[in-house]
Amino acid sequence: MFDTLSNRLQEVFRSLRGEARLTEATVETALREIRMALLEADVNFKVVKAFVDRVRDRAMGQDVLRSLTPAQQVVRIVRDEMIALFGDAGGGLQPSSTSPRVILLLGLQGSGKTTTAGKLGAWLAKQGRHPILVSTDVRRPAAIQQLNVLGQKASLRVYDPPGQMDPVRRAGDAMTEARNLGFDVVIVDTAGRLHIDDDLMNELQAIKAAVSPSDLIYVADAMTGQDAIKSAGEFNRRVGVTGVMLSKLDGDARGGAALSVVAVVGVPIAFVGSGERLEDIEPFHADRLVSRLLGMGDVLSLIEKAEQAIDQKDAQRLEEKIRLDDFTLEDFRDQLRTIRKMGPLESIIGMIPGMGSLGQLAENKPDEKQLVRVEAIINSMTPGERSDYHLINGSRRKRIARGSGTSVEEINRLLRQFQQMRKMLKSLGGMVGGGKGALKRLRRMGKLH
């Protein structure tokens, strides 16, 4: 089995633990592993070479701190160099004064441009902007239709003049529409092809000339191999790129392409897409991605997600309940709903420090469906049963199993887990409640990094 980059590097550093000094031999061992890990993560060959050389120079040089162990030293150097490589530009969109602001999405076929258009629109609307979407992809069957459906799901306006099949006219008319109706952002989705296609490049240049975009976002599939820099470079040369959206980062793709694109093409990563839902988009933060790659967890993103999902009043109510030992199945269900609001379980677990490797264990694979089943079981209980689980006897269990389409064994398991959780809550106080106390604790963990 291939390890992920973070597991791999952790393995390297585990073998470094206990060494008194950073000798030339240990550094070379670590570097060899790092080189292999980076190559397997699809980081470009040349970038790997340059990166490994830089780490070697620094590890052998003088800025090695005395207070750290050798393992910590190497981790630190690798981390610093990676962050330096990504540059210090913050993610998201750079401020711009033009209105309407025009965002042109570029990329290869199947990289996720249309989905990104929907996500970006939803994200901008959340920031208080008023985006309008337009598809200029008249080639791929049903591409325009796909954007219309996405727009509907996200309650976004999509400009789609029926019968207009000229990409440049579609984009230009969308600008007029935006000005007339007062939209302040225009998101232009384009046809994907292969970068060597002159027709498409000419078309993109014509669209660019017609709408003069302030942002040209290249959508890159996180699973792309060594070819990533060639395509990104070509789009940059022919049309111009101001930022990259790294899509499909929710799989086990190591996203080595991100490193390559930034290092070779010199364009910053603006956003990261990490799921299929419209809200699965976030501004790129180099330090967070690097921390995640190195298995240090991504506590800051976790806090942000938690803050978005948790209603403060609910949280206080819950802390109160836990203090009074009055945590019921109903509260348990609310908790599950809050967790699900935070996004795909896998990506949440990936953010918790030390959980990165835990998630690899097959038995511990988080399963979102399981949450749905648990919710169904609780939904099938009477309000009385929910507030006092002692009521639930054998015949009630049978009824609940029938009602929720599960089995009595599953009900038993759930009740056992619930009892354990109550016990744990009692001893922990407010920690698991997800209230202020928990957030404070998480923040403290975040500062450690």
Place this chain on the structure above:
Amino acid sequence: MGLLGRIREGLTRTTQQFVDRFEDIVRRADAPERRSRAVDVETLEAIEELLISADVGLPATDRIVSAVKSRARHGESLRDLVKQEIRAVFDSVPWPADGTAPAGGPEPRVVLVVGVNGTGKTTTVGKLANLIKLSGAKPLICAADTFRAAAVEQLEIWARRADVDIVRAREGADPAAVVFDAISSGKARGRTPIIIDTAGRIHTRVNLMNELEKIRRVASREVPGAPHEVLLVLDATVGQNGLSQAREFTAVAGVNGIVLAKLDGTAKGGVAVAIAHDLRLPIRYVGVGESIDDLVPFSAEEYVDALFEEKW
């Protein structure tokens, strides 16, 4: 145009750089001052770099390079040797019978097409239906991607182009139910094979992967032994993550063949070598363009030849 011609045409842009660099390596290796040894370290390193930058992956690259190192004799063509070794990787993969063809067993045959998002599954299903229809069979397309917006519409357009019947469902319907409908309809109308397009799914999502298991279960209940062919569609630009995709989809959906789509891009699809080497899965088809007849059966010989041919 013959099959070789199509693959060649697809690989033209791809290969030029690859071949140029390879020629460069060979020329330098043949320089008079380095003639003393059969093959030197620098040349081996250059070959290694070339293979890795074609996404062949470390393990397969190591095997090829060490085989070249041990077999290289003075005066022999380095190019032939590297070609032979890449061929050897493909040739070591057992080649099962084609599941799309009638085999005299229970009908209809069922072909399941799976993959992560955006690799070209829907397009591949359309092209595959066309290819099978041209061979004289009467395929039926099943649109079981009920998740992606407008996926069914896209497939309907392909079905019209290929002039093949399609069984579709509403967006958001249970994919397994659509598969059941399609198989029933195939039985009633005497259609075989049933080609099932599924929703793209990232292979680490447990619940979505379980959905594939359900589709398999339903198919095998309706037709013994179904699905007969499970094709994983990989984007030719994919890197080493392609291995991870193949591994996960094989574990859950029982993949027994790979389709390498979008080989007409810049990528060389070197991950095919990695998959043959690490997972011993055969490559079934390659997609080499955007029109309906741009899907061709894969041939290792032609692929390797095309990869190394100088000028066409």
